[in-house]
Amino acid sequence: MADAKYFQTSKKGEIGELKEELNSLKEDKRRDAVKKVIAAMTVGKDVSMLFTDVLNCIQTNSLELKKLVYLYIINHAKLQPDRAILAVNTFQKDCSDPNPLIRALAIRTMAMIRVDKVVEYLTEPLRSCLKDKDPYVRKTAALAVAKLHDVDPDRVDQQGFMDQLLGLLSDSNPTVVANAVAALSEIEENSAKGAFQLNTSTVSKLTAALGECTEWGQVFILNALSKFVPSDSKEAENLSERVVPRLNHANSAVVLAAVKVLIVLLDHITNEETAKGLCKKMAPPLVTLLTTKEPEIQYVALRNINLITQKRASILAHEMRVFYIKYNDPVYVKMEKLEMLIMLASEKTIEQVLHEFKEAASEADVEFVRKSVRAIGRCAIKIEKAATRCIEVLLELIQTKVNYVVQEAIIVIKDIFRKYPNRYEDIIGTLCENLESLDEPEAKASMIWIIGEYAERIENAGELLDAFLDSFHDEGAQVQLQLLTAIVKLFLKRPKETQEMVQKVLNVSTQETDNPDLRDRGYVYWRLLTTDPEAAKAVVLGDKPTISDSTTYLDEALLERLLGNISTLASVYHKAPETFVSKLRDVAKDRASKPKQQQDGESLLGDDDDDEDAEQPELRPASGSIFDLDSLDASLGASSPSVPAANAKPATSANLLDDDIFAISSPAAPAAVVQQQQAVVRELVLPAAKAGGLQVSTGWTRRNGLPAIDMRLENLSSVPMSGFALQFNKNSFGFGPSQPTIPVLMPGQNGDTIIFCNTVAQLFNPAVPASNVLQIAIKNDVGVYYFQVTVPLQVLLVENGQLERDDYLAQWKNIQAEQQQDVFNPTTVNPDALTTKLAQRNLFYVARRTQPPQDLLYFSAKLAAPEAVLLLEVSVGAQGTRFAVKSNRADLLPQFVEAVNFVLTH
Secondary structure: OHHHHHHOOOOOOHHHHHHHHHOOOOHHHHHHHHHHHHHHHHOOOOOHHHHHHHHHHHOOOOHHHHHHHHHHHHHHOOOOHHHHHHHHHHHHHHOOOOOHHHHHHHHHHHHHOOOHHHHOOOHHHHHHHHOOOOHHHHHHHHHHHHHHHHHOHHHHHHOOHHHHHHHHHHOOOHHHHHHHHHHHHHHHHOOOOOOOOOOHHHHHHHHHHHOOOOHHHHHHHHHHHOOOOOOOHHHHHHHHHHHHHHHHOOOHHHHHHHHHHHHHHHOOOOOHHHHHHHHHHHHHHHHHHHOOOOHHHHHHHHHHHHHHHHHOHHHHOOOHHHHOOOOOOOHHHHHHHHHHHHHHOOOOOHHHHHHHHHHHOOOOOHHHHHHHHHHHHHHHHHOHHHHHHHHHHHHHHHOOOOHHHHHHHHHHHHHHHHHOOOOOHHHHHHHHOOHHHOOOHHHHHHHHHHHHHOHHHOOOHHHHHHHHHHOHHHOOHHHHHHHHHHHHHHHHHOHHHHHHHHHHHHHHHHHOOOOHHHHHHHHHHHHHHHHOHHHHHHHHOOOOOOOOOOOOOOOHHHHHHHHOOOOOHHHHHOOOHHHOOOOHHHHHHHHHOOOOOEEOOEEOOOOOOOOOOOOOOOOOOOOOOOOOHHHHHHHHHHHOOOOOOOOOOOOOOOOOOOOOOOOOOOOOOOOOOOOOOOOOOOEEEEOHHHOOOEEEEEEEEEEOOEEEEEEEEEEOOOOOEEOOEEEEOOEOOOEEEOOOOOOEEOOOOEEEEEEEEEEOHHHEOOOOOOOOEEEEEEEOOOOEEEEEEEOOHHHOEOOOOOOOHHHHHHHHHHOOHHHEEEEEEOOOOOHHHHHHHHHHOOOEEEEEEEEOOEEEEEEEEEEOOOOEEEEEEEEEEOOEEEEEEEEOOHHHHHHHHHHHHHHHHO
């Protein structure tokens, strides 16, 4: 292309040369210079120092040069907001230019410059452009309203832009209508006020514009129509008639959007004939999407069809052939087609489906072949009458002697045996012939299960299991567990022949293994067999629950949500939108409930931040960690803190001066609050099954000025336990434990103890972000066990956490907006009661201001380790309580919000 020359660099002193060219009197030189600047900007070079020179080129009659300058300003205005204001006069002038292209360009650029000083000047030009005589300007202005709402939603409401935007829905130009719908839909996603409510009149206007606007305009309108709730069946039928022609559109996005509307409307149509007719009309366009050449479109269509089929399987029940697998399909398309064939399989079509699966099992892709074999088993479980035929196909595949096919077939047959017990045992001999070829743990475990389950029918069952027992230590945990159970089953069925074998496997399982699950199961079987053989038979040989169809069907509530999001990423991921997109509606609710408060030209509150649940780390003792359990007893004396003495009384709130910078008439600070002992709720953190019969439950409290764990130990084993000791792994708080005060626990007894957490230097982990997960090892005379607990930050707030007023305000202003989160609670509280309640949890009163109809209260708190400050603003009004949390430790902010929310609601 001709513009490629602008990307060719660069001579010495390039910036100086560009400056010279940008200030040239010749327009073509200035244009070329700006192109070079844009090219340098595109490849990542810093050209911000040319801002003023480029800005000087804005005064031109050349539309091409003006576009280039506007593009540069959009990208650099945030870096130089004070200079960006110099372009405002030109923007305002261009908004009244005779050329509609320039008017639209100017209003679009102003809306895209997210600088407060520029936004202030956007109001009047935007109001004028929304009424412009040219539709191109109006449609551009409609989108500009959405951009302005994203930056300053209050200005949009106050200036009446929403009413103007709603008025554009009646515009004579369909493109303007479509852009107005797009803008309103975006505002609706970011607003809690129901900005875009459809009614019959609005729907009529949208359907009138539907056939005349661009294809993407149609998508916006159809997406909006999918949220309309018709008043009766007749209205739903009328709307569906207007939407049906969109099914024939060439653009796949329009087709899927139309399908989404019809799927939603079908829930409101009571006439069965009409509903059947709509289902028939939806089938051909969906089939067309699957016959397109682009595999990516096929995949998206398949994921959406999967949802539609779960809701209305009849739509594509007669279109089975379109899901047949082609040799040149990408593997991700093949996998989705397998799922669809399973979902649509019925007694009438099972022969075709099984033939397709059998062909797929001969493909070269191993993973796909495995899925195909498993699909045969899923069909057998789903359709009882087809089970025999499925077994025949699986036996045919076993005869191929392909290793991974044989192993997968055995895994599948085990599931079929569980679904239909005592029905297909005559094929066990064939399965046993392939015993030598099994090398995968799941296949071995499946074959062992079959031998153990039907041991009375297999003459050499003992020999077969004994062969596995010889290599017991080399097998994986899955095989070992299954082998243990199978041999116990064999012993219960043939006790005289297998007594030596069962003794051997129990010895190995309980004395020669490090796997706690295997060891526990071995002890359970051993005790059952020695104390009550009849009970052992009831447990081990009892009836097993039959397995159900394993075809994946989504939860009904989630399915309904995903059907309302057809043709979006949610319908491809099969996940609710908020699981992978910022929770815009929650943010908007907080923003809507947040009053505008300016102090010295600056709001006390910043923008909202979304807090994401951090995944808790897996507890795994690392080499070189503090979990040196062999020397645990010796190390406890050095690392364990002693129980602290009683702490001093909490500090009282400071009196505020009359010239309070919070601009309030300061009431007297509340009196000192005596801390009350909070009720402790324990939760199970270490079940007895994982700790040799020791069960541990914990809850958190704060006593004597230190966080403490209220721990209950229960002995659910048959032997006494003693010698209890605790140790913590390195953690973000530097906690080390005091020791349990329980000397011995007899079987069936429980004991409570308080574990004080004091700071131990060698246990402090300075890693950022800080984690509130505490990894713990507990030792007794039976063994050592690991568990983890989550530390609630409300128990870490120290008693000297009160800030003076000036210090509070300075810290609030210094903490960035990114280190703030806002939360709204619909309940209303009494401000005085709230102050007392928070003081009991070491959140101290700083100031209060009354701003009818709400009260604003300010509190402070501190953490000792890691050192952190928590600032809290609580707004109490008739609509509920909103609190804004700021902290100098951004990594702890989500935990702070959780702690404050807990304190306010408990």
